[in-house]
Amino acid sequence: MKCFFFHLMPYLYLDPAVRAQYDSCWMVLPNGAYDPRKGHELYNRYLDELELAEEVGFDGLVLNEHHATAYGMMPAPNLICAALARRTRRAKIAILGNITPLREHPLMIAEELAMLDNIMGGRLICGFVRGIGVEYLVWGVNPTSSHERFHESQELIVRAWKATEPFAFEGKHYHVPWVNVWPRPYQQPHPPIWIPTNGSTETVEWAARADHRYRYLQNLSAAVACKKYIDLYRDVAARAGWEATPANLGWGCPTYVAETDEIAYREMKPHIESFFNVFFRNPPHRFLPPRIHLARIDVADRHRQDPDLRPPDHRQPHEARSRALRQRQDRARTIGPQREGVGVRHARRRAPFRHAAA
Amino acid sequence: MSDVCSSDIEIHGAKVRLHRGGRGEPLVYLHGEDGGPPALGLAGMLAEQLDVWVPEHPGFGASATPPWLETIHDLAYFYLDFLDALRLPPVHFAGHSLGGWIALEIAVRNPGLVKSLTLIGSAGIHVNGVPKGDFFMRPPEVVFGSLFADESIAAAMLARPIPPEAEDIRITNRHAIARVAWHPPFFDPHLAKWLHRITGPVHIVWGDTDRMFPIAYAHEFRRLLPHSRLTVLSRCGHMPHLERPRELADSIATGLAERPQ
Numbered sequence: 001m002k003c004f005f006f007h008l009m010p011y012l013y014l015d016p017a018v019r020a021q022y023d024s025c026w027m028v029l030p031n032g033a034y035d036p037r038k039g040h041e042l043y044n045r046y047l048d049e050l051e052l053a054e055e056v057g058f059d060g061l062v063l064n065e066h067h068a069t070a071y072g073m074m075p076a077p078n079l080i081c082a083a084l085a086r087r088t089r090r091a092k093i094a095i096l097g098n099i100t101p102l103r104e105h106p107l108m109i110a111e112e113l114a115m116l117d118n119i120m121g122g123r124l125i126c127g128f129v130r131g132i133g134v135e136y137l138v139w140g141v142n143p144t145s146s147h148e149r150f151h152e153s154q155e156l157i158v159r160a161w162k163a164t165e166p167f168a169f170e171g172k173h174y175h176v177p178w179v180n181v182w183p184r185p186y187q188q189p190h191p192p193i194w195i196p197t198n199g200s201t202e203t204v205e206w207a208a209r210a211d212h213r214y215r216y217l218q219n220l221s222a223a224v225a226c227k228k229y230i231d232l233y234r235d236v237a238a239r240a241g242w243e244a245t246p247a248n249l250g251w252g253c254p255t256y257v258a259e260t261d262e263i264a265y266r267e268m269k270p271h272i273e274s275f276f277n278v279f280f281r282n283p284p285h286r287f288l289p290p291r292i293h294l295a296r297i298d299v300a301d302r303h304r305q306d307p308d309l310r311p312p313d314h315r316q317p318h319e320a321r322s323r324a325l326r327q328r329q330d331r332a333r334t335i336g337p338q339r340e341g342v343g344v345r346h347a348r349r350r351a352p353f354r355h356a357a358a
Numbered sequence: 359m360s361d362v363c364s365s366d367i368e369i370h371g372a373k374v375r376l377h378r379g380g381r382g383e384p385l386v387y388l389h390g391e392d393g394g395p396p397a398l399g400l401a402g403m404l405a406e407q408l409d410v411w412v413p414e415h416p417g418f419g420a421s422a423t424p425p426w427l428e429t430i431h432d433l434a435y436f437y438l439d440f441l442d443a444l445r446l447p448p449v450h451f452a453g454h455s456l457g458g459w460i461a462l463e464i465a466v467r468n469p470g471l472v473k474s475l476t477l478i479g480s481a482g483i484h485v486n487g488v489p490k491g492d493f494f495m496r497p498p499e500v501v502f503g504s505l506f507a508d509e510s511i512a513a514a515m516l517a518r519p520i521p522p523e524a525e526d527i528r529i530t531n532r533h534a535i536a537r538v539a540w541h542p543p544f545f546d547p548h549l550a551k552w553l554h555r556i557t558g559p560v561h562i563v564w565g566d567t568d569r570m571f572p573i574a575y576a577h578e579f580r581r582l583l584p585h586s587r588l589t590v591l592s593r594c595g596h597m598p599h600l601e602r603p604r605e606l607a608d609s610i611a612t613g614l615a616e617r618p619q
Binding site for chain 1: 494495496498533536537540542543
């Protein structure tokens with residue numbers, strides 16, 4: 001098993017009195033609440049933390065993209081990756097991921113990522129995602145075609161990476177008569193592709209296709225739900241004629257390690273509460289835009305039939321999550337000894353949401 | 359109040375629910391974001407003097423969502439097919455909000471098919487510096503409340519229990535609205551420059567407290583449409599068919615009777 005250090009880069013100096021005036025710290029919280037001097041301090045602190053994560057032994061570092069939010073100061077994760085590229089030497093850097101449907105031209109993503117992979121000598125891992133509803137509201141991109149744009153842009157990027165001759169790409173949203181991306185990625189035919197998701201049959205089936213075999217990464221789900229989605233991925237792969245191994249599967253979960261369960265629960269509680277209740281929360285009409293609402297009707301049915309698969313309800317306060325949290329902490333206990341406590345103890349001391357929770 | 363009957367027809371591969379009632383000159387009413395059924399009370403009043411047709415747009419309500427539905431222009435071309443298929447002569451059009459926008463897109467494409475046009479709180483253009491109501495950023499029930507001058511009317515409607523089928527239709531409608539009106543929000547930047555092609559009489563009817571498209575939009579339409587007149591409904595928001603149905607019906611009928619021949 002490989003362990004990666006996922007930094008969300010939250011804006012920690014959120015004034016609780018200001019935050020309390022808004023139903024979310026996404027989109028509606030005015031950017032006047034952001035102090036660039038504090039931002040300067042935080043960016044440099046977070047880059048230090050990511051570099052330290054490599055030093056203490058994590059196999060990889062994880063970045064992601066979100067817009068108009070104090071949840072994460074990383075609207076452009078490729079820039080953060082660039083800042084880390086020459087300050088790290090060993091760790092993989094996984095960008096999970098670029099929100100491809102938001103970009104006017106996907107070839108810019110193909111070029112940026114290929115440059116990063118060249119600079120880092122093949123340490124790059126690429127994720128492609130669609131983002132949440134807020135992204136489509138603040139960018140004015142129509143979410144009803146985001147699914148089409150996601151698939152088409154991903155196809156264009158991968159083809160552009162694999163090609164060694166100019167070719168024409170004739171898509172509905174992207175029509176490029178002469179694709180000839182320089183530089184080519186360092187890793188051939190292209191960097192590994194991971195697909196992070198909160199669980200949708202459609203995505204699992206797409207990622208597990210025999211011609212994709214993209215690593216499937218279940219995010220923020222309890223162990224029991226995670227296992228079910230992983231089983232689904234294995235089934236789809238088997239039906240497609242290949243065998244999914246642990247190398248094809250990942251689980252993104254908040255992890256905390258301490259000397260005893262009791263200490264871990266006590267110490268982690270304010271941070272995980274801050275994560276879910278202060279930073280993560282969004283009202284449903286801004287979390288899921290219309291296209292996603294419709295695509296999720298089958299998912300909603302599945303959730304009704306199997307409560308284990310329900311995603312976290314952002315409107316519920318943290319206490320309702322104790323079961324899921326306990327499962328995550330079971331996970332933390334098992335990770336601890338394997339990592340000999342070193343890396344994750346650092347993560348604990350530097351728990352990124354501590355300040356906000358205090 | 360005349361009876362309105364419903365039937366399903368198929369045009370260009372799309373099953374469409376059509377409500378029709380009354381006798382007289384034909385008038386096609388193009389509904390807004392709330393779909394066809396909420397407009398049937400108004401349609402019954404109009405049917406006292408007119409042959410009223412209320413199709414539910416492709417993608418809305420009981421109509422199917424065809425794969426070709428992607429832009430407002432698709433709906434405009436669909437209605438050109440609709441007029442052909444039903445062998446309708448040039449007809450009167452009335453359109454509310456999104457439906458007004460569709461009517462304008464039809465009219466610039468084939469002005470000869472539009473005998474007259476009544477625009478009710480219509481979408482379709484943008485006036486710089488005059489923000490529209492945010493349709494997607496706020497919770498749907500908050501948006502709905504803001505569409506009335508008297509928000510207690512909205513509150514009473516929202517308090518009624520909603521059957522699951524109606525909830526599904528709401529999601530379907532919201533999806534169709536997003537397809538055609540998410541961006542640019544509720545307008546086509548290329549429409550205004552062709553509005554001069556509409557040579558038939560246009561009657562602009564607007565609620566004085568429309569918070570979706572403020573009254574400045576009515577004045578801008580008045581300026582862009584040379585053969586237009588404006589009627590302002592007092593103490594009325596964006597939903598005159600629900601807030602002032604009788605006044606709206608009378609206003610539409612009067613407009614048709616007084617139009618220049």
